[in-house]
Amino acid sequence: SYFLSFSFQQRIEIHKLRQGDNLILGFSIGGGIDQDPTQNPFSEDKTDKGIYVTRVTQGGPAEVAGLQIGDKIMQVNGWDMTMVTHDQARKRLTKRNEEVVRLLVTRQSLQKAVQQSMMS
């Protein structure tokens, strides 16, 4: 017997926008292992301490790339984001020498859609 595993994950590539001296991505993050997971409105499991997208600025690079509010960021450029502090997550996203970040995100709507199609 062999194993079938579905990954409900989506890869998103964001090109940073230069604004003055900064490179911005155009979204906000919340969460982290040093934060309080029960306050997270986007997570299904209230003990989940991962990094979530809490806001996406209109017309910013993140929105253009297809990032949505409520997405959970699993990886950034290969770096794992499921067990990092809030500040470590921010640092990994805002490295000054990177112009493109490739995110691996999980979305609840995606999960539910696949589950429903599996059940029917």
Place this chain on the structure above:
Amino acid sequence: KIESLKVTVDFLKVPLGLQKPPLKEALAAIPGKSKPLVLERHKRSDTMDNESQYSGYSYKSGHSRSSRKHRERRDRHRSKSRDGNRGDKSVTIQAPGEPLLDNESTRGDERDDNWGETTTVVTGTSEHSISHDDLTRITKDMEDSAHLDCSRHLGVALGVALALLAFLTPLAFLLLPQLLWREELEPCGTPCEGLFISVAFKLLILLLGSWALFFRRPKAFFPRVFVFRALLMVLVFLLVVSYWLFYGVRILDSRDRNYRGVVQFAVSLVDALLFVHYLAVVLLELRQLQPQFTLKAVRSADGASRFYNVGHLSIQRAAVWILENYYHDFPVYNPALLNLPKSILSKKMSGFKVYSLGEENSTNNSTGQPRAVIAAAARRRDNGHNDFYYEEAEHERRVRKRRARLVVAVEEAFTHIKRLQEEEQKNPREIMDPREAAQAIFASMARAMQKYLRTTKQQPYHTMESILQHLEFCITHDMTPKAFLERYLTAGPTIQYHKERWLAKQWTLVSEEPVTNGLKDGVVFVLKRQDFSLVVSTKKIPFFKLSEEFVDPKSHKFIMRLQSETSV
């Protein structure tokens, strides 16, 4: 003024398994009407407004340690004199002849309700006249209470006799050798004098202790024996008798010459009596102090309920305890407030009857049709609650309106009065005493007060005279209008109202178990009156397992709950 409440418990059924009553039952069996009445009534004043002071105990001597214990003998007398043909065991708690007893049923229509709208002059005679049915009630109560007095007085006399015997015995022990064979006695110096002093003081202490413990006006007359009191009385009797026996044989017969031994013998008796007194304190007073049971008392008429904690008591004592608390805890029984307004009830009651004309063979239909009818009637009855709701809302609005008017009227009335300061000089004609001041301002609030009382159906409870008296009382003590109104805005406890009207002392104790049994978990007894009853049920207070947990004050540490949001 604080009025004391006294309740007597009269018992109506022959007890099972008690001792046979002595010969004196014949005395009690004859209800002497006139004589006990004289004994009872000699302290009553002519207005019949005062409480009947039960004076039977006021001339008792102080060392009547067994004044209550003897009552069991009296009760045994009474048992045979009563008719014992009751189904369940019920005993009556009865007042020693209260004139306007059992007046708790409203007779509001007879009273003059229109005092608010007529003249403000108070006529002094109207409140003291007694109507005809009051008189018949008085005579009936006198007959009922006549039975008790003979046996009660007999019991008191017996108790006094026993107490005197116990008290004088040591003195007799000391004096008899001196009187009978003085010449032969050995002289006894300082030790004897010391013993004399100790006897004197111990007897004095015994006297004071007995006065404190037993010389109290009884608050209730109980139907059955107090087991502990009977026990103590028997103990004292046996003690004294055995001491006399020993004394008679060892000392009197043989003419013992050692006077010191005799004095020591007497001292040992006094010590034993003191210990019996200690036992009495523990059994009668201390044992019931620690709460063991929770009693729930529910009034059957309107569901008012209270919870009380009591210790180990017998059922009859628990009943009296409940009654004492009933009079100051439960809101007064107002039968006018019990019924739903007639407009709603009449709709609920009118269902229609179904008559089946024709053949009887359709058995199926005959069951189905009434069911449909009943369902239709039930549906119509369900809509009755709508009317009730709106009626209640309307009534509440009316009450609030009247209450607002009353409060404003009273506040305004109180502004017309001011206490006279000493340095002010006023015309003597203008100075009023509290009664006149009350009458002066009563007119302005009378109408609002009367309307409010009528809306809340309290008007039988407050006569114009009582309101004036209360107003005078409040003015004398510088009370604010709100304090004056406190009595009228909420229905107070029964003891607040004028005593002769609302404090009926005739209660019947109905119990499935003998009333001298102690309280146990699940015991239920009922205290009945004519219009309602108090159903009392017992629950044992649970056994608490208390465990200890030590918390180091240094262990109280806290961290922040972080919820940061960073924009990247």
